[in-house]
Amino acid sequence: MNRVVVVGAGLAGVRSVEALRAHGYGGAITLIGEEPHRPYDRPPLSKAVLMGQADSTLVDSDLDVLRVDFRPGVAAKGLREGVVETTEGELACDGLVIATGASPIRLRGEGPQHVLRTIDDALTLRARLTPETRVAVVGAGWIGAEVATAARKAGCPVTVVEAAEHPLAAALGPVGAHTAAWYDQAGVELRLGVAVASVDHGGLTLADGSAVEADVVVTGVGVRPSVGWLAGSGIELDDGVAVDEHLRASMPGVVAVGDCAAWWSRRYGRRLRVEHWDTALGAPDAAVASLLGEEALYDPVPYFWSEQFGHMVQYAGRHEGARLILRGDPAGGGRWAACWVTGDDTLAAVLAVDRPRDLLQGRRLIEGGQRIDVDRLPDPAIALRDC
Ligand code: FAD
Known part of the structure; x- marks a missing residue:
């Protein structure tokens, strides 16, 4: 193997580059990323960045030392065996790491809505969080709770609308109900058990016909794996790139890591796709080892954290x-x-x-x-x- 392409310059992408060199791979590496930025960490976006305590979260990784041909602002558009089609032409490869992450789901409606996935999203939203700006957050999940925390800290009146009967329902089940009091203590109005019908100019219309007036709407209702570019490639997709317990995709010489990868977990006897930082950090080592023909198993106990209220x-x-x-x-x-x-x-x-x-x-x-x-x-x- 002497020409590896890594698609997606997030944490999983850059860790894959590091792992390639750590495993002794001496050939060419091209890292392409849709965003115009060097690889950066996302967890601080909804914490330190939104609160004005940090402006940059670049990953501490020396791309020159890693001898990687880094191409920011370049997106993969398609794949056939041995060739990645990009917005800047074709890239031939004999090894491919797919690390394209996930993209936020948006709600129906004509009104403006913020999502929080990129550093640009975070800086744009931060500029809107000024005292007395009315903020409506859709979704009382991890991102929604952290955005509500930051918005209250900035002096904004905040309403959080959640379709389930309590916060963090999807992640934690009934235990999430124990966090509802935190919203109240922080002065956040929490509206539970009602879905949002549409995002409109001036706020939200809810499914029960009521409205939430807001100057800023932030949608935090989940993400989808960014794998649309692989349609028609022949790579098996199953809520992300379907990979085995060694993180190998169905096409030879291709592995997938991070938020976009649904791997077979030997521990749990099922496929898992885990959208957390620890997975993006840990999976690349095993994936790259598999790519290079070494014996490697990826079988972690999933872990994540959140800082809220x-x-x-x-x-x-x-x-x-x-x-x-x-x-x-x-x-x-x-x-x-x-x-x-x-x-x-x-x-x-x-x-x-x-x-x-x-x-x-x-x-x-x-x-x-x-x-x-x-x-x-x-x-x-x-x-x-x-x-
Ligand atoms: P990403 O970080 O999404 O990187 C993928 C990159 O690929 C992106 O830059 C994208 O633009 C690029 N890309 C996509 N499609 C293409 C294409 N076709 N061609 C080229 N490039 C492409 N996890 C925790 O455990 N704890 C937390 O507290 C926490 N907080 C978070 C807060 C926020 C605001 C967000 C957004 C996420 C948070 N996470 C947290 C989750 C964690 O950040 C992600 O799991 C992690 O970033 C996944 O890394 P990744 O490299 O797989 O994907």
Whole structure:
């Protein structure tokens, strides 16, 4: 292999370039990215950048030392075996890393709506967050909560509209309800159980016929994998690029990583697509090893964090079908955690609110798969590793 193309210059893309060199690959690398920027981190966009504490989040990676032909502002348009078609012509390759991430879903309607995916989105939105500007956020998920936090800090009256019965419903199920009080405490109006019918000039029309007046609308209702350019290529797609447990796509010499990749998880016995920073960071090493013909398995316990309303929220694992045990009292306003336990008393997932040690120890217990004493779990004074 001597000509590798990496499509997508986000975290997963740049980590793939680094991994190629770390694994001793000495051939040519071309990195193309649709955005006009050098690779940067996205988590601070809805935190430090929106709050005016940072203007740039560039990834600390020396592209010259990595000897990569970096082409910003160039998008892939199509793929046939050995050739990537781009907006600037064709690129021949004998190895391809797909790292095109995901794009935000927009709502129906004629009115202007902000989304938050790029540094440009963040800087544009930040400029609109001035005192007394009425902000409507659609979606009480991770992004919605963080945008609401920043907008309140900027002195904006904020309304969050959520179709589910409580915040974070898709990610956490009923446990998300324990975060509803944070909105109230921050002075955010939270409207639950009602969908948005359309984004209009001057605000939102809701499905129940009511309206939310707003100067700024921010839509945070999820993302879709950016894989439209692969249509007709013959690469198997299944909510993203379908890859095996080694992150290999259905076309030889092609791997996929990060938000756009749906990989086969040996641990969970199903395909997973995880839109979190830790996946974009960790997957490239295994993917590149597979590309170079080494034996590599990608099988992590998924992990993410969020900073909202003054709380550090961290989650590891997958809780589908597991039973919930709380540690500490969420209603008390203090630190608490939620543990999900399987039928054979192993830890399936942990959610830690301002309890980073629970996250750390819980993640290890999940990875190790050993049995725990579930009767000790509810006592937050007992360390998780001693349960
Ligand atoms: P991306 O970062 O999306 O990078 C993909 C790149 O590919 C983009 O630059 C895109 O323009 C480019 N591209 C797309 N299509 C093409 C094409 N056809 N040709 C060329 N280039 C293309 N995760 C957490 O765990 N914790 C957090 O607190 C957290 N906060 C977040 C806050 C925000 C505002 C956002 C947007 C995400 C957050 N995430 C968080 C998620 C995390 O940032 C993503 O999982 C991570 O960025 C995924 O990296 P990626 O490289 O796979 O994709």
